Amino acid sequence: MxxxxxxxxxxxxxxxxxxxxxxxxxxxxxxxxxxxxxxxxxxxxxxxxxxxxxxxxxxxxxxxxxxxxxxxxxxxxxxxxxxxxxxxxxxxxxxxxxxxxxxxxxxxxxxxxxxxxxxxxxxxxxxxxxxxxxxxxxxxxxxxxxxxxxxxLNAFGKEDLETLLHRAMREDSVLRQKEITLKETETLLRLSGGDGRKLLNIFELVINSEASDRIEVTDAMVQAKVQQHTALYDKTGEQHYDVASAFIKSIRGSDPNAAVYWLARMIEGGEDVKFIARRLLIAASEDIGLANPTALVMANTTFQAVSAIGYPEARIILSQCTIYLATSAKSNASYQAIGKAQKLVRETGNLPVPLSLRNAPTQLMKDIGYGKDYQYAHDHANNFVDAEFLPEDIKGQSLYKPGQNARENALRDFLKKRWKDKYDF
Missing domain, CATH: 3.40.50.300 (P-loop containing nucleotide triphosphate hydrolases)
Incomplete structure (x- = not known):
């Protein structure tokens, strides 16, 4: 079949x-x-x-x-x-x-x-x-x-993937003819990466490679069978996201050699130049952030440049940006901060904006207190005023923690001088 x-x-x-x-x-x-x-x-x-x-x-x-x-x-x-x-x-x-x-x-x-x-x-x-x-x-x-x-749509979880396997064994006319025992599934699930189609493809490859109709699936068996059938990178196939993941993790790990290698794998596989450039944009903010804000400028310029000229010359620009990001100082503090902030919003709902921070374009709004007691930072020394900007119910919450790098160490000193111990910078 x-x-x-x-x-x-x-x-x-x-x-x-x-x-x-x-x-x-x-x-x-x-x-x-x-x-x-x-x-x-x-x-x-x-x-x-x-x-x-x-x-x-x-x-x-x-x-x-x-x-x-x-x-x-x-x-x-x-x-x-x-x-x-x-x-x-x-x-x-x-x-x-x-x-x-x-x-x-x-x-x-x-x-x-x-x-x-x-x-x-x-x-x-x-x-x-x-x-x-x-x-x-x-x-x-x-x-x-x-x-x-x-x-x-989300990647399949472990339970969903196992359900897929058991249903295939139970309902597929071909698999029903075999006596299959799932002794171990960890490698199958890991190799699938949450992709249900990929899981079933690997499972079918493993089952079809066995001569006997009595098959016991183990992690070692799956690993051996898959290694024998490793395919070349295919931008529309199963390795698409695996290679992109290796690319990003190499940049995050400050390994320019590995990063350029995975970049070459994508280029040789005919990967869309904008797909690669978008991953560089994300890495510049998620993994480097305020440790080197120029990284985002570099990645954005790269995106615009490669979108305009395409291959083959785009490979040089992609390589330059990849090496720049891989060798840059790293910080995920901005990524962590927005994650904490979104979690806080989900937990606390739509808290009212403090009256002092509300805009007051009409006299009625002014009369009911909108904008009252707001202090304009530029009217104060160092363009700073020790005021509360969070809603009352969550005041004092600390969401941004500067990373351990030269630039954010300077930011930490700047913030400590102004906020003292309030946010535990």
């Missing part, structure tokens, strides 16, 4: 669908919409192998709508218009259920291709479902983005 295991056991109904409970669980964001058939145009954003395509098919099936599929890899504006024309004609048979157009890898569509979808989405000729592994705010034009809801 040539059909891969992942296709053979692809879920057909919501009941069979595994994971993404925040979307299709009892209280899921999409559950009621699917039941009611009131599906908005939407974009499913998540890592590979998390069920984006499967969910789109299930939504169409559950809502009983005509379903059209395009792949951004091999479809042009002409293909889009042809499908929209068909959808308009089919939609005439449905008074409340317009056809669904599913576009896989929508981030690969050009601006003109995305523009060609606008009228159809806006006028309700189609309900658009796009699937992407890339941040839609970078890759989808604002006009189309504003007409779609964004739903994030």
């Amino acid at each position: 040539n059909e891969p295991l992942a296709e053979r056991v692809r879920p057909k109904t919501l009941k069979e669908y595994i994971s993404q409970h925040h979307l299709i669980g009892a209280q899921g964001a999409l559950t009621q919409q699917i039941k009611n058939g009131t599906i908005p145009s939407l974009i499913l954003w998540g890592p590979p192998g998390t069920g984006k395509t499967t969910l789109a098919h299930i939504i169409a099936e559950e809502s009983k709508r005509p379903f059209y599929v395009l792949s951004a890899i091999n479809s042009g504006v002409k293909d889009i218009r042809e499908v929209i024309d068909k959808a308009k004609q089919a939609g005439g048979l449905f008074t409340t259920k317009n056809p669904i157009l599913f576009i896989d890898e929508i981030h690969r569509f050009s601006k003109s291709q995305q523009d060609s979808l606008l009228a159809a989405v806006e006028r309700g000729w189609i309900t658009l479902i796009g699937a992407t592994t890339e941040n839609p705010s970078f890759e989808v034009i604002p006009a189309l983005l504003s007409r779609c809801q964004i739903y994030i």
Whole structure:
């Protein structure tokens, strides 16, 4: 049988669908919409192998709508218009259920291709479902983005992955003919990286490589089989995120040699130049931050430059930026600070803004205390006033902790001189 295991056991109904409970669980964001058939145009954003395509098919099936599929890899504006024309004609048979157009890898569509979808989405000729592994705010034009809801799919957790394995063993016609024992699954799960399709592909490779129908799966066995079948980097395949992860971790670990090696792997594999440049942008802020603020400037300039010139010359600029970031001082203090702040917001809710900090454009607002007692920092020595800027319920909370590097040591001294012991800088 040539059909891969992942296709053979692809879920057909919501009941069979595994994971993404925040979307299709009892209280899921999409559950009621699917039941009611009131599906908005939407974009499913998540890592590979998390069920984006499967969910789109299930939504169409559950809502009983005509379903059209395009792949951004091999479809042009002409293909889009042809499908929209068909959808308009089919939609005439449905008074409340317009056809669904599913576009896989929508981030690969050009601006003109995305523009060609606008009228159809806006006028309700189609309900658009796009699937992407890339941040839609970078890759989808604002006009189309504003007409779609964004739903994030998460990488599968351990329990979900194990459920996938057991269901495949139980339901697949090929695997049912074998006596399979899952003695150890740690290596299988680790190699999958939270990608359900990748997990099933590895599992099938391991099972098919055994001559006997009685198979005991162990970590050592899986590791040996996978090493024998290691594939070259494929920008649309399973190693895409593994190599990108190694690239970022090498930069974070201040190893320019490894960083350039993983960069070369991506370049030789034909990786999108903007995909690499975006990872450099993220690393410049997440892993270097205020230890060297110029890193973000360098990464942003790199992004603009490589977007303009493309390969082959872009490889030189990418290499320069990669080495610069790898050899830079490191700090994740800004990354940690926003994480703590978001956690605090989720825990404390929408606390009222102190009256002294509120804007008071009208006399009524001034009369009820907006802006009262606010002290303008520039009217004081050192352009600083010891005042409270956090809501009353969380005053004194310390979110930013300067990192241990030359620049942030100077920032720590600056803040200590002003705030003394208040925030424990």
